[in-house]
Amino acid sequence: xxxxxQSPLSLVVHExxxxxxxxxxxxTNFRSLLWYKQEKKAPTFLFMLTSSGIExxxxxxxxxxxxxxxxxxxxxxxxxxxxxAIYLCAVLRETSGxxxxxxxxxxxxxxx
Amino acid sequence: NxxxxxxxxxxxxxxxxxxxxxxxxxxxxxxxxWYRQLPEEGLKFxxxxxxxxxxxxxxxxKERFSAEFPKEGPSILRxxxxxxxxxxxxxxxxxxxxxxxxxxxxxxxxxxxxxx
Numbered sequence: 019x020x021x022x023x024q025s026p027l028s029l030v031v032h033e034x035x036x037x038x039x040x041x042x043x044x045x046t047n048f049r050s051l052l053w054y055k056q057e058k059k060a061p062t063f064l065f066m067l068t069s070s071g072i073e074x075x076x077x078x079x080x081x082x083x084x085x086x087x088x089x090x091x092x093x094x095x096x097x098x099x100x101x102x103a104i105y106l107c108a109v110l111r112e113t114s115g116x117x118x119x120x121x122x123x124x125x126x127x128x129x130x
Numbered sequence: 131n132x133x134x135x136x137x138x139x140x141x142x143x144x145x146x147x148x149x150x151x152x153x154x155x156x157x158x159x160x161x162x163x164w165y166r167q168l169p170e171e172g173l174k175f176x177x178x179x180x181x182x183x184x185x186x187x188x189x190x191x192k193e194r195f196s197a198e199f200p201k202e203g204p205s206i207l208r209x210x211x212x213x214x215x216x217x218x219x220x221x222x223x224x225x226x227x228x229x230x231x232x233x234x235x236x237x238x239x240x241x242x243x244x245x246x
Contacts, residue, residue, distance in 0.1 A: 022172075052234060059239040060134070061173070061221070066234050106173065116161065116225065117186060118235060122172040 020045045024107050024121035032129050035097050039124045041107030042089040051083055051090050052118065054106040061106055064092070097128045132157065134224050134238035135204075142244045149209040149216070151241045155224030162205045163235055164190075164197060167219040176220075179205060212245045219243075 021044040031037055043051065050068040054061035065074045067083035067090060074081050078097075083090045094101055104125050108118040135154040143149050155162050164176040175189040179199035190197065194212075199205040209216055219242050223235035 054237070060237040063234055063236060108173075116235070117163065117175040117178055117189065118165075118173070118223075119175065120165075120173040 020109065020111065020119040022107055022109055022119055022121035024105075024124050026124060027122065028125040028127070030127045030129065031097055033098055035128075036093065036095045037097060037126060039092040039094075039105050039107075039126070040089060041092070041121055043107075043109045043121075044088065045109045045111055045119070047112040048085070049110045049112045052108045052110065053081055053090070053092050054108065056104040056106055056123070057102075064105075094126075097126075099128050099130055102126060102128045134222055134236055136220075136222050136238035136241050138241060139239060140242050140244070142246065143212050144246050145213055146211050149212050149243055149245075151207040151209075151220050151222075151243070152204040153207070153222030153224075153238060154204045155222075156236055159224035159226050159236075161225045161227065162199050163223045163225075164205075164207050165221045165223065167221060167240075169218070173221060176207070209243075212243075214245045217243055217245045 023042050025040045050066050052066050053064040065081045070085040078095045081092045104123040106120055106123045108120045134156055137152050160181050162179045165173040167173045177190045177197045178186040182201050194210045196208045219240045221240045222238045225235045
């Protein structure tokens, strides 16, 4: 059975701090790994990573995938209170018919 | 461009009643996925549909749950004879293609079902 484990489960930081969120996976026929941000409503798409070692960047957020060690990290620099959310990691298999397998998420709280 | 639409946003049912959850995918998207998020848990896949076809329903309970995505109209997730354990947030996602690496799933705001 596919497994996605995120750590830490929760994290409290102050504005301006840099955070690193972790996601490790055990998946047969891995295709890609996705990061989502979930506030009170819809998970919003952040990144899709398919290749190892290529950093994806969007503003203060960046992410990288290591397919040899089976993990990904999501970095947020200069955090703001608006970054407070649950960050979800999910994996997609080649043969899964496009179903996503999610981790439990990391609850990030950024205090002013 | 409108995103994925779900309604109702909140639904309260008594045990034994039926719940119908609707999902309209993003314009041009023909692939729809339903996920369930139980309290304090991650999102769990339920079912994947294309227009008029169920592609993968391996995550859906065998009894009381059904899903459809008709040629016209929204996708419907139907829960018959609801029980308290069905209380959860039900999210719908859609994608342009189900098989291309580049395509991703975009989520709706969810329907929060509460069973009394």
